[in-house]
Amino acid sequence: MVDVAMPPVPARSRLYALPLCGLGTAQVESMTSYTARLAQAHGLTVRQLVQGEIWPRFAGADQPIGGRHLAASICKDDARALCGVRGWASQWVSVLADLTGRTDLHCASLLPWANVLSHVDLIRGERAWCPDCYQAWHAAGQTLYDPLLWAIQEVLICPQHQRPLVAHCPQADCQRAQPHLTSRARPGRCAYCGAWLGARTGSQPKLSVPDLAWQRWVVERVGELLAHTPRLEARPAAARLAYAATCSLQRLAGGSRYRLARLIGRHESVMETLRGGPQAPSLGTLLRLCYVGGVTLLQFLTETPLRLKPRRMPARPLFQPKIRRQTSHDDQAYRAVLEQALISSAPPSMRAMGRRLKCDPHYLYRRFPELSKAIAHRYLAFRQAEKAKRIEQLRARIRQAVVALQRAGILPSRNRVREYLKPASFWGNQIGYEAWQAAVDELGLAARQP
Numbered sequence: 223m224v225d226v227a228m229p230p231v232p233a234r235s236r237l238y239a240l241p242l243c244g245l246g247t248a249q250v251e252s253m254t255s256y257t258a259r260l261a262q263a264h265g266l267t268v269r270q271l272v273q274g275e276i277w278p279r280f281a282g283a284d285q286p287i288g289g290r291h292l293a294a295s296i297c298k299d300d301a302r303a304l305c306g307v308r309g310w311a312s313q314w315v316s317v318l319a320d321l322t323g324r325t326d327l328h329c330a331s332l333l334p335w336a337n338v339l340s341h342v343d344l345i346r347g348e349r350a351w352c353p354d355c356y357q358a359w360h361a362a363g364q365t366l367y368d369p370l371l372w373a374i375q376e377v378l379i380c381p382q383h384q385r386p387l388v389a390h391c392p393q394a395d396c397q398r399a400q401p402h403l404t405s406r407a408r409p410g411r412c413a414y415c416g417a418w419l420g421a422r423t424g425s426q427p428k429l430s431v432p433d434l435a436w437q438r439w440v441v442e443r444v445g446e447l448l449a450h451t452p453r454l455e456a457r458p459a460a461a462r463l464a465y466a467a468t469c470s471l472q473r474l475a476g477g478s479r480y481r482l483a484r485l486i487g488r489h490e491s492v493m494e495t496l497r498g499g500p501q502a503p504s505l506g507t508l509l510r511l512c513y514v515g516g517v518t519l520l521q522f523l524t525e526t527p528l529r530l531k532p533r534r535m536p537a538r539p540l541f542q543p544k545i546r547r548q549t550s551h552d553d554q555a556y557r558a559v560l561e562q563a564l565i566s567s568a569p570p571s572m573r574a575m576g577r578r579l580k581c582d583p584h585y586l587y588r589r590f591p592e593l594s595k596a597i598a599h600r601y602l603a604f605r606q607a608e609k610a611k612r613i614e615q616l617r618a619r620i621r622q623a624v625v626a627l628q629r630a631g632i633l634p635s636r637n638r639v640r641e642y643l644k645p646a647s648f649w650g651n652q653i654g655y656e657a658w659q660a661a662v663d664e665l666g667l668a669a670r671q672p
């Protein structure tokens with residue numbers, strides 16, 4: 223007898239079960255990078271993915287976050303929270319897990335360590351990357367992505383290439399800092415001008431020798447923690463910190479809170495965060511404590527009994543307490559540079575002026591309101607003119623394509639025009655559609671939609 227029963231079909235996920243890059247290693251992918259790649263794999267923008275698939279599945283999706291709806295804000299300042307330890311990063315992971323059927327996505331954030339890490343000073347404000355890594359992956363034909371390690375504020379260098387991470391676009395006339403996620407984010411590309419971020423820039427940030435040695439230790443310890451996350455049996459509880467803090471206090475400072483705080487260059491009050499206060503200690507504090515105690519961060523947060531091996535510390539304190547430095551401003555020199563900027567052929571933004579003068583743009587706005595506003599207006603006008611120029615060029619190219627296809631006896635449908643224009647990167651938006659429609663109408667063609 224023939225068996226006509228359906229073979230068992232495994233459950234299907236709504237979106238592709240895209241694997242995380244570098245899972246189980248120090249180079250595990252970040253949640254923002256995964257979100258961008260997931261959108262790309264479905265031919266969507268990040269915003270379309272968030273608005274159409276992720277956000278509607280959120281509990282309390284009707285609640286605006288920070289005055290805006292998440293779909294809009296996620297593509298800007300709020301994206302960094304996806305890599306961190308706070309509540310809605312966890313909702314994000316569970317929604318994406320439902321959509322993709324993957325159970326390992328929590329490893330793309332620091333959520334598994336949420337009870338023992340503070341969100342303060344954890345994830346850097348803007349995206350940072352290693353151009354050499356992008357270049358090497360590109361040359362080897364590997365997937366481009368952003369490791370979670372690059373998003374962590376304490377990490378300043380790439381462990382592979384031992385070079386400082388970069389945080390500004392290398393394109394001379396762009397140089398903008400990058401948000402963690404934008405609507406049209408593409409791995410390895412500037413969010414604003416599309417420039418290749420793997421390019422080497424002339425001026426590279428530099429670290430002093432002691433800073434570099436400290437950084438090597440930091441990236442190794444943090445990397446170890448990230449690599450271990452998938453094998454973590456249970457999330458460390460907040461009580462773990464109190465245990466590790468008591469061990470440290472006894473073994474490293476003979477019970478003196480003041481001595482321990484001095485050893486790690488922090489204020490005495492930091493001990494409260496370690497002993498179960500309302501707020502967990504910052505990652506920087508934990509790293510310093512581990513260094514002084516001669517253990518790894520992973521041991522400090524998971525090993526019982528905790529065997530500290532106090533390091534012999536130099537007479538001069540290794541970690542200096544934070545001192546707020548008073549910046550001195552040279553207003554006369556600032557004014558001269560700003561006035562020059564107002565007549566330069568390539569109008570700079572006020573943000574670029576801030577970078578050039580190594581000064582907060584807010585200060586410049588306060589001291590030179592008229593001059594600053596004039597520079598900002600000129601920059602805005604310049605950007606608008608550039609945009610109009612680009613749109614005009616696109617319209618002309620689309621019209622040209624429609625005419626060329628029609629002459630060749632081919633119906634200039636949207637798909638054929640798109641094929642013809644390759645590699646036109648900004649086809650597919652409303653402007654492209656309207657330009658195509660206008661060209662088709664003008665030629666009196668009844669071209670079918672795609």
Ligand SMILES: [Zn+2]
Binds near residue numbers: 354355381382383384
């Ligand atoms: Zn690198």
Ligand SMILES: [Zn+2]
Binds near residue numbers: 417
């Ligand atoms: Zn750029």
